[in-house]
Amino acid sequence: MTANDAGTAAAPPAPPAARASYPTHQVFNQPPPRVDVNEFTANVPLAEYLSTLGGAGAEAAEGLEVLGAVVGSAQFQEDARLAQRNPPVLHTHSRYGQRIDEVEYHPAYHRIIGQAVAAGAHTSAWAAPGAGANARRAAAFMLFAQVEPGHACPISMSHAAVESLQLAPELAGEWLPRLFSREYSPELAEGKPGALFGMAMTEKQGGSDVRANTTRAEPFDDHFLLAGHKWFCSAPMSDAFLVLAQEDAGLGCFLVPRVLPGGERNPFLLQRLKDKAGNRSNASSEVEFANTHGWRIGEPGRGVRAIIGMVGRTRLDCVLGTAAGMRQSVAEAVWHARHRRAFGARLVDQPAMANVLADLALEAEAAAIVGMRLARSFDDDAGTSESAFRRLAVAVTKYWVCKRGPNHAYEAMECLGGNGYIEDFPLAMRYREQPVMAIWEGTGNVIALDVLRAMAVELESVDAFFAELRLASGTHAILDDFVAGLKEAVSPVRLAPADFAGSARALVEKMALALQASLLVRYAPSAVADAFVVSRLGPGRSFNYGTLPDSVDLDGILARA
Structure with a gap:
């Protein structure tokens, strides 16, 4: 310690400048939050294909523009974050010991x-059918699923359940007005104006082999009592479920409500919630049926046929959900690259990064265009050829697009560097979310084998599929050669599909790529169509992102992203 001339201690040194003035505490070269963006108007491919392929009019675009502002708002994104960070909680009993079997969700x-x-x-496509109705509904579904995917499960199942319900006119008269309602209430109560549906098919001993189910349905008065266990029951707080169970005639399909006429709870014993890798905001459960009341849908012993319409539509929603996730991945990656600099230039202007981003955008656009095409095939004005087309095309597309989802999410996450791996940003959630679309409603092998089965049994579906491909004939030589080779590969499969089970995946992959390419060369700008055909069908094709050839118009593709 020093002293001054008066013998007192020296004054302490002046305090350092405020921390905010330290150079290391100045935040720069970080992108601004991607909030308050209109997710519909920003999604150029979706807006275009809604009208061209989807057959929707201008009024649909106006309504979706309103939704785009909603899901792009800071509030909606915050709700999505809260819903993912606060997963559902199971309450099997009340504090007084009564069995309640309820799932508590975060208010978000x-x-x-x-x-x-x-x-x-x-269910808007059912409530207001017509040309473009399914494309409008699909676009709305995709906008919501782009930001918060977990809730899309009960939304999808409610849409898909309508087709099966129509097989039971009396039940349809009771439940369809509630399914078509736009009022939502989370309580399990009789007389609610709105309702949501779920599904319970698989059991622990069989999984996708639903004919191995052991749940039994015994006649009781004018309906049935069910006893058994379901290994997966998604969205267990839905108001009713379509359930597969064995009856004397074989496997049947039954409507199981959570609340019985009169207000009493139907026995619906939730055993536990699944601890899933992703899809965290949505509850999936194991459920026990013990004298649980159910009403048959369809003919005795024809449960698979009764529920297959629901499965087909949820498969399409797996495609749409994956495409929505791809759109989120592209939007977040491009936003980051356009606002961050490295090595003296914006990331988006660096050739290597531009190639990766354009490749990701190309994949997302191909998924969106085939999703819109498939949605249009479900409209009520679609003829028998459209029905045959979608029988094969939905399965083919579900296999390939959903398979592409997880790696697409990973590559987009890498574009953000370390930030992409952090839960504060949405792509970590998306990376966990994408695999479920490939697993639900038929894993890769189940779907590929289903395609072979359709080729052998429903011959018109193959003709309708290739009729769609022929619409692009003569527009691109590489595509023409690819389709010609595909036709040769398909011909022997139609005669003996079981002989080709081991190579089914390779065949389905080629069919899916041909369909996407044929749509892009007909409807997309040449920058997009040419890049897809060359990179996915050409002799030098590579499925690792960021390997587009030098001939590709990267700027033209990114301008739409």
């Missing part, structure tokens, strides 16, 4: 699903 989840129902993302 209820706000999100309420907005989706109010927008008709569940």
Whole structure:
């Protein structure tokens, strides 16, 4: 210690400048938050294909523009974050010991699903059918699923259940007005104006082999009592479920409500919630049936036929959900690259990064265009050829697009560097979310073998599929050669599909790529169509992102991203 001339201690040194003035505490070269973006108007491919392929009019675009502002808002994104960070909680009993079997969700989840129902993302195509109805509904579904995917499960199942319900006119008269309602209430109560549906098919001993199910349905008065266990029951707080169970005539399909006429709870014993890798905001459960009341849908012993329409539509929603996730991945990656600099230039202007981003955008656009085409095939004005086309095309597309989802999410996550791997940003959630679309409603092998089965049994589906490909004939030589080779590969499969089970995946992959390419060369700008055909069908094709050849117009592709 020093002393001054007066013998007192020296004054302490002046305090350092405020921390905010330290150079290391100045935040720069970080992108601004991607909030308050209109997710519909920003999604150029979706807006275009809604009208061209989807057959929707201008009024649909106006309504979706409103939804785009909603899901792009800071509030909606915050609700999505809260719903993912606060997963559902199972309450099997009340504090007094009564069995209640309820799942508690965060209020943000209820706000999100309420907005989706109010927008008709569940059943608007059924409630107001016509040309373009399914494309409008698909676009709304994709906008909501792009930001918060978990709630899309009950939204999708509610849409898909309508087709099966129509097989039981009396039950349809009771339940369809509630399914078509745009009012959402989370309580399990009789007399609710709105309702959501779920599904319970698989059991622990069989999985996708549903004919191995052991759940039994015994006649009781004018309906049935079910006893058994379901290994997966998604969205267990839905108001009713379509359930497969064995009856004397074989495997049947049954409507199982959570609340019985008169207000009493139907026995629906939730054993536990699944601890899933992703899809965290949505509850999936194991459920026990013990004298659980159910009403048959369809003919005795024809349960698979009764529920297959629901399965087909949820498969399409797996495609749409994957495409929505790809759109989120592209939007976040491009946003980051356009606002961050490295090595003296914006990331988006660096050739290596531009190639990766353009390749990701190309994949997302190919998924969106085939999703819109498939949605149009479900409209009520679609003829028998469209029905035959979708029988094969939905399965083919579900296999390939959903298979592409997880790696697409990973590559987009890498574009953000370390930030992409952090839960504060949405791509970590998306990376966990994408695999479920490939697993639900038929894993890769189940779907590929289903395609072979359709080729052998429903011959018109193959003719309709190739008729669609012929619409692009003569527009691109590489595509023409690819389709010609595909036809040669398909011919022997139609005669003996079982002989080709081991190579089914390779065949389905080629069919899916041919369909996407044929649509892009007909409807997309040449920058997009040429890049897809060369990179996915050409002799030097590579499925690792960022390997587009030098001939590709990267700027033209990124301008649409």
